[in-house]
Amino acid sequence: MQDVWQGIIEAAGLVLSGDPALMEIIALSLRVTGTAVVIACLIGMPLGALLAVGRFPGRGTLILLTNALMGLPPVVVGLLVYMMLSNAGPLGILGLLYTPTAMIIAQAVLVTPIIAALSRQVLASMLQEYSEMLRAMGASRVETALTLLRDARFALITVALAGLGRAIAEVGAVLIVGGNINHATRVMTTAIALETSKGNLALALGLGMVLIAIAVAVNAALMAVGRNPAHA
Amino acid sequence: MRLSLDLSTQYGGFTLAAAGTFDLAGVTALFGPSGAGKSTILHAIAGFRPGLGQVEVNGERWQDATTMRPAHCRPVGTVFQTGRLFDHLTIMGNLRFAAKRADRDGPQITPDMAIEALGIADLTQRDPTTLSGGERQRVAIARALLTRPRLLLMDEPLGALDRRAKAALLPLIASLPERFQIPVIFVSHQLEEITQIASRMIALRDGRFVGDGPLSQMIETLDPMVSGRFEAGALLTGKATRHEATYAMQAIDLGGAEIWMPARSPLSPGQDVRVRLRARDVSVALSKVKGISIRNQVPVTITSIAPEDGAFAEITLDLAGQTLRARSTRLSVSELGLEPGMQVVALVKSVALDRRLS
Numbered sequence: 001m002q003d004v005w006q007g008i009i010e011a012a013g014l015v016l017s018g019d020p021a022l023m024e025i026i027a028l029s030l031r032v033t034g035t036a037v038v039i040a041c042l043i044g045m046p047l048g049a050l051l052a053v054g055r056f057p058g059r060g061t062l063i064l065l066t067n068a069l070m071g072l073p074p075v076v077v078g079l080l081v082y083m084m085l086s087n088a089g090p091l092g093i094l095g096l097l098y099t100p101t102a103m104i105i106a107q108a109v110l111v112t113p114i115i116a117a118l119s120r121q122v123l124a125s126m127l128q129e130y131s132e133m134l135r136a137m138g139a140s141r142v143e144t145a146l147t148l149l150r151d152a153r154f155a156l157i158t159v160a161l162a163g164l165g166r167a168i169a170e171v172g173a174v175l176i177v178g179g180n181i182n183h184a185t186r187v188m189t190t191a192i193a194l195e196t197s198k199g200n201l202a203l204a205l206g207l208g209m210v211l212i213a214i215a216v217a218v219n220a221a222l223m224a225v226g227r228n229p230a231h232a
Numbered sequence: 233m234r235l236s237l238d239l240s241t242q243y244g245g246f247t248l249a250a251a252g253t254f255d256l257a258g259v260t261a262l263f264g265p266s267g268a269g270k271s272t273i274l275h276a277i278a279g280f281r282p283g284l285g286q287v288e289v290n291g292e293r294w295q296d297a298t299t300m301r302p303a304h305c306r307p308v309g310t311v312f313q314t315g316r317l318f319d320h321l322t323i324m325g326n327l328r329f330a331a332k333r334a335d336r337d338g339p340q341i342t343p344d345m346a347i348e349a350l351g352i353a354d355l356t357q358r359d360p361t362t363l364s365g366g367e368r369q370r371v372a373i374a375r376a377l378l379t380r381p382r383l384l385l386m387d388e389p390l391g392a393l394d395r396r397a398k399a400a401l402l403p404l405i406a407s408l409p410e411r412f413q414i415p416v417i418f419v420s421h422q423l424e425e426i427t428q429i430a431s432r433m434i435a436l437r438d439g440r441f442v443g444d445g446p447l448s449q450m451i452e453t454l455d456p457m458v459s460g461r462f463e464a465g466a467l468l469t470g471k472a473t474r475h476e477a478t479y480a481m482q483a484i485d486l487g488g489a490e491i492w493m494p495a496r497s498p499l500s501p502g503q504d505v506r507v508r509l510r511a512r513d514v515s516v517a518l519s520k521v522k523g524i525s526i527r528n529q530v531p532v533t534i535t536s537i538a539p540e541d542g543a544f545a546e547i548t549l550d551l552a553g554q555t556l557r558a559r560s561t562r563l564s565v566s567e568l569g570l571e572p573g574m575q576v577v578a579l580v581k582s583v584a585l586d587r588r589l590s
Contacts, residue, residue: 132278133310135304138305
């Protein structure tokens with residue numbers, strides 16, 4: 001019990017004093033996850049719009065697939081990306097394994113189906129309301145998709161934040177493709193795993209606090225976007 | 233404009249088998265109880281329901297078993313029950329969205345004309361989310377007009393509005409056909425709305441057309457069974473005369489006879505007024521009655537008496553050329569010795585009067 005309290009006090013000290021090692025890890029985490037979510041949105045949202053608005057063979061299968069992939073285990077994503085990027089893999093020549101880029105790729109793969117599936121749901125329900133009006137106006141499918149994406153922008157922010165929450169908290173994928181190398185690919189979750197196994201509870205707890213704070217902030221942002229009646 | 237429909241479908245427990253040809257001019261009300269198929273028919277005309285049967289306008293086949301003209305190729309504008317405005321655009325942006333897609337050959341309706349007609353000049357730079365329900369519907373109507381339609385379809389456009397917003401919008405809707413030279417089909421199950429704005433009525437019940445014609449005629453003859461909420465009555469036309477501000481009462485001249493109805497603000501003298509009188513709100517007396525709270529006592533002549541099965545009898549009355557209906561009992565008819573040709577007095581409570589401005 002003594003250890004736990006001491007760890008918490010030390011952790012708070014690290015966080016409050018802006019410990020450089022801690023700050024470096026946090027910054028990398030935010031950069032990797034932020035980039036991954038932006039990429040996932042750029043791919044997932046148009047894909048969601050296509051699935052919501054488009055009528056083409058295989059659409060049902062694709063919807064089923066994106067929905068199923070929402071629950072993709074991070075370690076499996078890590079394994080697949082590892083196989084692609086390892087020296088023996090098809091993209092091994094790029095030399096990306098154990099770099100932040102590899103981690104970004106892994107998290108983007110993890111989050112894209114989530115963004116696509118949630119966007120599709122948002123846009124499909126919106127299309128139900130607007131489809132007759134848009135048909136009467138003679139809007140094409142592309143125009144319809146673009147109009148809905150714009151009109152749903154606040155709901156889509158919620159979707160992006162859901163992806164962010166998922167990516168920043170995962171550990172399996174970044175551990176496998178990043179390798180948890182100090183000053184290179186160590187992020188909050190992998191650092192917590194490592195420091196805990198080393199018995200360095202103070203740093204692990206400090207990172208845990210920051211991670212929880214970020215999770216709380218993301219959820220607060222979600223609620224703020226959802227509650228504002230102008231954006232509902 | 234001549235509209236010819238032959239529509240049929242079946243889903244759930246509902247059967248639609250509606251066929252008929254209608255001349256559209258002014259505001260035509262498509263009236264019937266909820267679930268009668270009004271919206272389905274309107275959507276078929278708009279082009280949202282392929283495979284529902286035949287739609288023909290002025291001899292042009294819009295759809296049948298083998299052909300289907302897409303919605304945006306039909307010269308119609310549709311106003312839905314809720315505005316369905318785009319929140320990411322300003323009001324002006326929403327109007328431009330429609331104007332960009334307008335039918336070039338349609339009536340030359342410009343954004344300025346639509347904005348003026350609907351009284352939304354102050355709203356153009358606002359966000360849709362900041363508008364009231366009534367304001368949103370005004371914008372939705374303006375947007376539908378800007379597609380330059382030859383026929384305007386309205387699907388219970390006042391259904392989600394409160395009384396005040398309704399009262400403000402009804403005269404505006406009534407003015408559209410003349411202003412833009414396009415007929416309007418107005419779907420509603422509210423007889424109060426219809427009597428205020430429609431010139432014609434198509435009645436629908438259980439997926440079938442059960443009658444159509446000029447509004448006054450339909451109000452008189454419409455089978456009370458068309459809807460549980462509808463009651464037989466008559467539509468009377470008169471002119472506004474004086475207003476009694478102290479008591480918030482307005483006098484209406486019905487061609488010799490004067491009646492009083494509740495009205496907070498005065499109508500301009502000489503203005504045409506239509507009032508709907510339900511048959512059950514009209515009583516018959518042999519002479520004027522004193523010491524009674526009923527204000528309106530109008531001399532009339534009995535034209536016919538129709539006894540019904542059971543206790544009731546419907547008495548048709550002539551009031552200076554206009555028809556009035558009174559619902560009474562066979563017992564009363566017998567006790568008072570009422571007969572066609574008799575001069576009697578029709579008693580109408582002022583509170584029973586519905587108003588229609590035209």
